[in-house]
Structures are given as C-alpha cells and as structure tokens.
Amino acid sequence: MTVAVLGAGKIGEALLSGLLDAGYDAGDLLFTERHPERAAELTDRYGVKGVEVAEAATRADVLVVAVKPQDIEPLLDELADLIGPGSLVVSMCAGLPTSLFERRLPAGTPVIRVMPNTPMLVGAAMSAVSPGKHATDEQLQIVERLLSSVGKVVVLPESQQDAVTALSGSGPAYFFYLVEAMIDAGILLGLPRAVAQQLIVQAAVGAGKMLDEGGEHPVMLRENVTSPGGTTINGIRELEKHGVRAALLDAIESARDRSVELGKAHEE
C-alpha cells in the first residue's frame, strides 16, 4: 500500500517519521510539499520521495491531506481533477468536515476525517477517526491499521471531532505549556534551568505512565501525592485560587469553537 502525505509540515512529517519507525518502507511513502527547500530537507532526513500532487494522486492508495485548513481550497481544486476511483482520502485538517471533501472531489470519493496529534512523531499519537459517507468498513480498517502503527486510535462520530481537536489534537500544546511554566517555577526557586527541566520532564513522563498503565483515576493519583498537612495541598490551594481548572475548561472550549469556525469558513 502506498501512502502519500499532501503537505509535509509538522503533522505530515510526524506521520512519515512515525510510519518509518513502525517499519513502513520509504519506497511506499510519498509526500508533496510546496516549499522545495522543505521537501529537500525531508528527503534527506527520511529518504522519502517528494512528488507533484498529480504523481501522488496516481500512485498512492491513501492520500493524507495535511495542509492548514486555510490552504485547503487550492489543493481541493487540484485534487478534483486528479483523483482516481481507487483513492482513499484521509483528512487531518482541523475543523474541516468530510462533506467539504465529498462535495469538492469526484462523486463517491471515500473520505475519512482524522484528528491525530504530534506525539505521532514518537509512536504515541492519539488519533480519532470518523468515516465520511462513502468510506467503507474496510477502508476505515485500513486507516485504523495505519494509525495504530503510530499510536492509539479511536473511532468516533464526526460530530465529536471539533471537541477531539480541542482535547487531544491541541492537548499536547497545553501539557508543553504547563511543563514550560513549571520549569520557570524551578528557575524562580533558584534551580539551574537544566536541572529544573530534567526534574519536570521526568515528573511529566512518570505521571503520564501512571495515568496510562496504572488504571487509577487521576483524582486518586493526585490524592496519593497530596499528604494531609503536607506541601502539595498548599500548591493546590493556589491553583484553585487562580482558577486553573476553569481556565482549562475555557481554553478547551475556545479551541473547540475555533475548530467549528475553521469548518464554517468553507461552507457553501
């Protein structure tokens, strides 16, 4: 099976790199990229061939669209004339509904909407997959298998994709932001930056592992750290005082709203 990534930016590279790490042959992967220097960089790094959209559309079984939602229109115009009956289109674009692709591509083109995240780069993606109206169960399984090689996969109704985008699509950025702020806290307390970074990154990795492997609820895990009369509860009081929980609710709701808005921009 040949997979072509259309638009080899951050998420496109994460997919190519993740698939290669998972054992895919570089010869079975293609990408298109409008910036030649970026294309050359990726070919050097991964040995994957950069091609024109026409070649990708003819050779690939799966076309993964990974351009910014704002850049989708010219690509759809190009693809509309190139896509053959055997092509499966997978969109990773935030906010864009499968109906947009179905409307603009040749009638009956199977489309599957996916929201992945950048941990795909290290084989730890969370991808949510929603089939469009022409995608078959077999095509859904092909995409599930592909994405399982670079992380975890859930199949969800498309109506949940804007929420997913805000939660797991953008989620890594919020964790990175927290880690960044906690490193600053280490600096505030006089620790060398490298030490603060090592301490917090390992705390994050350890907490992530416990959440993933231990099967315990996050409330329980937090309570286990929060000793009566101890240090952690003082910190929790400050987080509550500053409304951090409400800030996260607002942040994720706002990201969801932006996803909806990105989709609306392409409505007829």
Ligand SMILES: NC(=O)C1=CN([C@@H]2O[C@H](COP(=O)(O)OP(=O)(O)OC[C@H]3O[C@@H](n4cnc5c(N)ncnc54)[C@H](O)[C@@H]3O)[C@@H](O)[C@H]2O)C=CC1
């Ligand atoms: N970065 C992230 O964490 C995630 C991004 N996404 C989605 O993935 C898509 C790409 O996002 P990023 O990789 O962050 O953006 P990016 O800007 O890093 O990558 C997009 C790439 O597409 C190229 N491009 C644009 N139009 C093109 C065309 N017609 N032909 C060939 N190449 C073209 C650009 O030059 C750029 O390198 C977006 O739709 C975004 O919503 C989804 C999940 C997570």
Ligand SMILES: O=C(O)[C@@H]1CCC=N1
């Ligand atoms: O910020 C964005 O629009 C993309 C979608 C999810 C993560 N990054």
